[in-house]
Amino acid sequence: MDTDRGASRTERDPRHEPELVSRGAFDLRSLVTSMPLVLRKLNPRDQARNPVMFVVFLGAAVTTVLAILRPSWFSWTVAAWLWFTVVFAALAEAVAEGRGRAQAESLRKIKRDTVARRLRDGRLGDGGVIDEVLGGALRVGDLIVVEAGEVIAGDGDVVDGIATVDESAITGESAPVVRESGGDRSAVTGGTVVLSDRIIVKITTAPGETFVDRMIALVEGADRKKTPNEIALDILLTSLTIIFLLAVVAVGPMQQYAGRSPDPVGLIALLVCLIPTTIGALLSSIGIAGMDRLVQRNVLAMSGRAVEAAGDIDTLLMDKTGTITDGNRRATALHPAPGVPVDELARVASECSLADDTPEGRSIVELCRTSYGVEPVAAAPTVGAARREVVAFTAQTRMSGVDLHDAEATVVYRKGAADALGRWVADSAGTVEPAVLADVERISTDGGTPLLVGVHEAGHPARVLGVIALSDVVKPGMTARFAQLRSMGIRTVMVTGDNPLTARAIAAEAGVDDFVAEATPEEKLALIRSEQQAGRLVAMTGDGTNDAPALAQADVGLAMNTGTSAAKEAGNMVDLDSDPTKLIEVVAIGKQLLITRGALTTFSLANDLAKYFAILPAMFTAVHPQLDALNIMRLHSAESAMVSAVIFNALIIVALIPLSLRGVRYRPSSASKLLGRNLLVYGLGGVLAPFVGIWLIDHVVRFLPGMG
Template sequence: MSVNVTSRPATDPTTTPEGGHDPAPVKAGIFSPAQLVTALPGALRKLDPRHLARNPVMFVVFAGSVVTTVMAVADPSVFSWAVTAWLWFTVLFANLAESVAEGRGKAQAASLRKVKQDTVAHRITASGALESVPGTDLVVGDRVVVVAGEVIPGDGDVVEGIATVDESAITGESAPVVRESGGDRCAVTGGTTVLSDRIVVRVTAAPGQSFVDRMIALVEGAARQKTPNEIALNILLASLTIIFLLAVVAIGPMGLYAGQEQDPIKLIALLVCLIPTTIGALLSAIGIAGMDRLVQRNVLAMSGRAVEAAGDIDTLLMDKTGTITFGNRQATALHPAPGVSALELATAARLSSLADGTPEGRSIVDLCARDFGLDPAPSEAERAAEFVPFTAQTRMSGLDIPHVSAKACLGTRRHSHGAEFDGTRIRKGASDAVLNWVHSLGGHTSPAVTDAVNEIAQAGGTPLVVASIQADAPTVLGVIALSDVVKPGIAERFAELRAMGIRTVMITGDNPLTAQAIAEEAGVDDFMAEATPEDKLALIRKEQEGGRLVAMTGDGTNDAPALAQADVGVAMNTGTSAAKEAGNMVDLDSDPTKLIEVVEIGKQLLITRGALTTFSLANDLAKYFAILPALFSVIYPQLDTLNIMRLATPESAILSAVIFNAVVIVALIPLSLKGVRYRPSSASTLLGRNLLVYGLGGVITPFAGIWLIDLVVRLIPGIG
């Protein structure tokens, strides 16, 4: 006989179909023209040659601007001053892109600083007394007492007590969270507020090194280092710049040999238009904006390298509990053994779960109360019985009922069930543990019970066996089915990852049958059952030996080795300090499914950089058709056939190309900040779309742009 119950973990109304939190609107991610005005002072400050020297491409433009300025002063003309002005605008606009990106980070840093406040900490002395000290005086290892209404003075782990904490100042999530000593939800962040109860916190971060401090440094750009890909691209851009510089320098002697001396200002304009100024100007802004998008989602990256690695991930390891499933398994059905009534099984299941404080144990008590009218709270007589708490060693919990209180235990509810449990020991727990306990005492197991256990496991549930011993006669009473509900929509998310070429692996401590059922329902590519910390580490190393990049989430100390080994290790903020130190990212919302978003942000960063690099190199083609005929058409009239845009004069052609070169930087700032939209698809599809949109677009756009600018420039006296 089976008693089925439709049950599902309660979900927060703010959760998404994938089980993650609905992020608040990210205003910082939306570009507005007003940001250009706000960022202008910062752009002017960046004209410092020491700052420009970090970017070889823009330093060449800066040097050319200085030279043309000197020449325009020495031999003034409308053309020389116009070219000089637009060269300076090119440098300024490049700084403007970086300044806008940094400005958004500074706005976020300002809001984060509101979280930081001078607090008085109640530190526990060596003698056990309390002393009040400023929060800034705390050192790693200090223990502080925080009670309801007080602000936690620094990052740390709860070592005593349990409390609800308001973390909205950090995460933006208004719902309070529970933090307790032990386990994987012991970490607290400085600046958050305790709402109830009392906890003792051991400080794990020195002043100035908290997560808030590191987050402020990150979003302000102070801690952002160039990533390997960015360094490689800088080297490529610098190499192209040197090549074009040598080519342009060679044009001077070639012109003299051909009998036409070249104007140095025109040669400088040619150089600026030929070198990859567009991507050189936007490269830093793209990197800052990519980090910014991560911060907007409350993920703190320890390095830009981790963000880029997320974009190249090949294998994604995710825990089953809390990531693929809701995490809190619920009692959904009772399967009595032959000859045992459902009511008798429910009574024993309730008694065996009264001392089980796990979510599963509480759900069993709730099921028995809801469907059989059994009191969820123990009676006075039941409290007098000997509770056997659940432990990881025994994997069982239960109750030993003495003869004197047996009837009282069973008659304290709305239903009296007789004295069939008189002097009984009741146990509930993992099937193998309980069955071994029964067999060790001389009992036997009905094949129907074994079949029920296998059936529940194959369906993706967790079977718990209930047994009792009365008068030295062990009896298996039946099986409780626990269901771990897969989050709706998670299969679609994994399908998107598969389209990206990313292999997903589910990690779980469940038995292989349960793991396989959950894996098939969730749609993951592979799974690892009964996983230990050593197994996780070995799997990551095996994947990396094949040249693949691996990402993983974790929150416990046992996850620390794997997080440290993974190319992208996202630790939960609620987790232990060991996990957060081992990972190279920390999710302040502690939402394991956010790893999927991190991968998408990394890919968007790489795609944006690649798209704008393609556009920058492609739009040089139109500049060749604009400037080269203007420089040599007098010597070689045949080159006039290359003037397909029919630009008015050599001067208007050169000036139009210079103006377009500067204006296109401003036009692309919004794209560099928002990022190129990422759609899950294969690498070949992404490359094809990139070449079509930004390659072909980079060729066509300058032809139209330079031609339109020339229509205006030719009206200027002395140029047209």
Template sequence: MTPQAPARAHRPRTQPPDTDGRSYRVGAGTLDPTQLWRALPQALRKLNPATLVRNPVMFVTEVGAALTTGLAVASPSVFGWLITVWLWLTVVFANLAEAVAESRGRAQADSLRRTRRQTTARRLTGRHPDSPGLPHDEQEVSAAELRRGDFVVVEAGELVPGDGDVVQGVASVDESAITGESAPVIRESGGDRCAVTGGTRVLSDRIVVRITQEPGASFLDRMISLVEGAKRQKTPNELALNLLLVALTFVFLMATVTLQPMAIFSTQVMGSVPDTGAINSDGVTGIVLVSLLVCLIPTTIGALLSAIGIAGMDRMVQRNVLAMSGRAVEAAGDVHTLLLDKTGTITFGNRRAALFLPVAHVRDRELASAALLSSLADETPEGRSVVTLAREQYGLDTVPHADAQWVPFSATTRMSGVDLGGPGARSLRKGAATAVADWVREQGGIVPAGLDALVKRVSMSGGTPLAVAETVDGTARVLGIIHLKDMVKPGLSERFRQLRAMGIRTVMITGDNPATAAAIAAEAGVDDFLAEATPEDKLALIKQEQAGGKLVAMTGDGTNDAPALAQADVGVAMNTGTSAAKEAGNMVDLDSDPTKIIEIVEIGKQLLITRGALTAFSITNDIAKYFAILPAMFAGVYPALGALNIMDLHSPLSAILSAVIFNAVVIVALIPLALRGVRYRPSSASALLTRNLWVYGLGGIIAPFLAIKFIDVALVQFIPGI
């Protein structure tokens, strides 16, 4: 029977790359309006001053709302109560933005909690389980009693009781509770795919696991805490922006406090002042000043800043990437150098057959047919790729041979093949060029001079040559060469071009020789490469880049990658990797897709762009509020200021109330944008800045003028006496 290659499960990407350069976008989906209602109770709980004091801008707004409440009670008026209600709504809407962002994380955390249950562990005692053949005992204990260094045995159908590394055996493990992928994965001892996560289920066989976690500090526990925002700390950029907002708030607070004394002084200097209505009454003056302060300080970005940061981590989680801190997400947006392993990231995991090169007097189809037959017993990925190439290029198929004797590939002989008996007995061999040449000579054949030229041609191009030979009725001859090459993943060259446009330098890391590395780097389109790299070389390269003031990102999965992952500013460890790699990195890719680091960088960029865009909008939309409130307040004292009432608002009171209402409503309007993120397309920093200034800066000036005028007209219709 013809040997068949085993079926291999395909794990789909979380989000397929779109490489057309036009429609690619990093986003987080639309906002479900029902999320606003579900998050409202949490937003109301955040009105606690002890909680709100962490956000100085909104804390000042809440103090102002409390002050106007007292003034409205002391001197009741429709204007006073309307201002008070909208100031409280401003604070609630700001809390609502953060509450909605946190609710997404809590929903994901609840899903993870359902996978964490009280598990009984089978702890091994006595002899060390790494010593085969020696007896050891099992003891049933609660999973909560396990300590770092304990050994447990897990069999098919059982849950892994804690995070650890497989030290004995191999098993198929269902990690869908963690990754969301239904396809099982293989975990085995002695390699870089030995790590298992507590709460996952073993589907087959038996493994012995060494526990690597401390009690209550499992990967699942950390994941739950992080996605629900319990341990989210503000990033350096966020702290710097907060400091700026506090400074602006203090400046405007001082300016507002001095306005009333200035107004009294002005009236004394100018003498009689035209009557401006209720705005000059003692009961309303304090409310007007509070309204002015709230409209002057940057409440919009102050309300949305925390939600933007939480949403950035949420977008990572949606792509099955666990960021250990907000700092890691933010650092991803500032990355200058991106280190990528060649195998599995830039190229497919194994070399694939790309071309048949026959020697003189041999036809291409004849070589392809012999290569297919001699590869049917080769279960390696390279052997299966030869069969695939022959079938795709020449439409060849296998015909069962009852008298065939298959020769599987062996690392000793470095060949595979088949012996066909009967009339015209024929033997076929495929393998390393030197091994096949020796086999031909042993069969009494002559190796053609052209073979060396073909071998050198393939080797110089960075490929691996495999020779194919046959014997027919005792006559041996070489048929040609199969060109195996590292196949660059489709679409990567376009992604690297986009990264280059963003100012990010890409460096390929490989253990190949410089000639092979150069050929692959040129085909992939990376900016540079490091050939024959050792773990020390990776670490030295990262330190060299950082010494030049650059932030570096890289991926890894093995223990030998741990030093470089720890040194990198953004270290993305594969979930299939060792515990040492996952502990060293500041992100873990649950899908174990090395190419996802490109998406991680783009999500980080989007976080920074969203924060910058909404900051620009917040600052510029204050301009419209200035034109609404300041002329209304001072036109009576300085009639020339009436010329600044370019919106032709109905009255001073309606102008102030319209600005306060807009100040509250705009926060709700921007919550979906803060959570989803500003549309991001790879381009240079200057181009992104220009775009944000035109779209969000200019938009922040125009939109409030229109909205405040519309609100003013509506107020006049519903409250004629205002």
């Protein structure tokens, strides 16, 4: 059984580039289901949020009025295609939002008014009184009991027990995961189902603010804010619109001065064709589709800015345990000190670990039972004539153990970190044998974590019985994925609280560029700030409470869904699959969003420039025959040129909607190569497309009445 969904995700071939092209981005079903939303977006208040398209909206309304007052084929044709332009622009955004709404609707199905069994007095033991309440009545801090087959009624952390949980309603995958107390896999999500055993969950989120509620709001785009780049682009597009508006207003007096009455419908058509309607119509759909592509990969972005920042990150900080390695360290071997039987070491190690309710402590008990035949002692206060006093593990002592008291003396057993237990031995005038120190160094050099087991008998110095080796296992495919990040120009740094020897071994095996050992939460935070002060954008992945400050400070904070609630609250992205290497796809999607926006902006501006030179000669040839030399497309008349340009303007938006939703394919490359490809494909294409398109349309519309 998989205990971590991220492990199953990393088993795929890392050599394959993440596929960033979604299928069915613009199909007939999307069009049909999006039409009601399109009609709502024709509200003038909605249109006013996009200055470029608001000008087109007003132009369509004015042209319609003029066509009613002075009917003509030319006026009605222009009015109809201006309305089509407005509708097609709304359609691009509606399709993008519609896909998010469909995903949100599927998420709502997992929200059920579940009955929860709440511990009335908050006692963890079996003697607690249980009340049955509706999930909506739960409050932060409540303790609920969930057994096999029951639905978890709210978001929280496991504070007692261990169980397998079906999270397919959240992640879409059927493989169950393990949730347990005392580790970084303690967070559970409301709406998921316990498959085995029994856990007690402490509610951490109020009703209406649960993870599923936030998911629904996010995928619907309700909380999406414009990014700084989008705001800057809006300012540019608005400025260009104002400039072209002034230029078109000036064309009227110029026509009158040349002896030709200005045609308001023709001027409106000219304005719509010259302002950057293409990118103005597609800008919102590009941003929404970027967040949608993340959702398709089971990553929730709390803001559009986070997606955009992912495309520009320079440094990636990754927590080791549960991120680069396969979750919790496990005991893999016992190394007795000289003259100490391995059976004695196993017995003492097992006893000392009974009070260590961490995944590592439980793994020691399991190793001693399965490999050395040591059965855990009964949880009774006495053993024979001796009274046992259990000493729990604490972060201050970094040791756990047991004291055996009898009528004659007290025997103290301890298990803990090598440095902490070494000081404990030294405090009683004992020494650690060189062979034990050699085992400690070898285990650390190999990437493991050594724990010492010691005994102190009354009247004698404390001595070390041996070493327990805890091992981290690097997740499959990490080396190849870090190489892929390196090809994107991203520097990877592993941040861990382990000693430098262990950190160096894991970093070398995983293939990261650098590492920081013995890092505290404060040091992680300081490292991110120093990178940011140097002008670099920083991404951080993590799953533990100790990662929360760094996740909050980072420009992109990707929290694992298997992690603690604190980590998920601090990050601006949550990976439902808990695969830290998913950040490669997040970065690629961020870069794809930026490239798509840049490509379509380049195409739109080049498009408008070409239309400018294509239309004006045809408009003024009748007044100034010399300009006919510039009418290289040989357009039939000023009227046919205007109508052809308006029709092309609407159709090019329709043609680019699938690209705005799907995104321009991203391949790791240098900035200069990306810029060159952008200018060649979309710059040159934007110049050529209007000449070809308007010429072809003109050959059709010239036969309509009123085309000159």
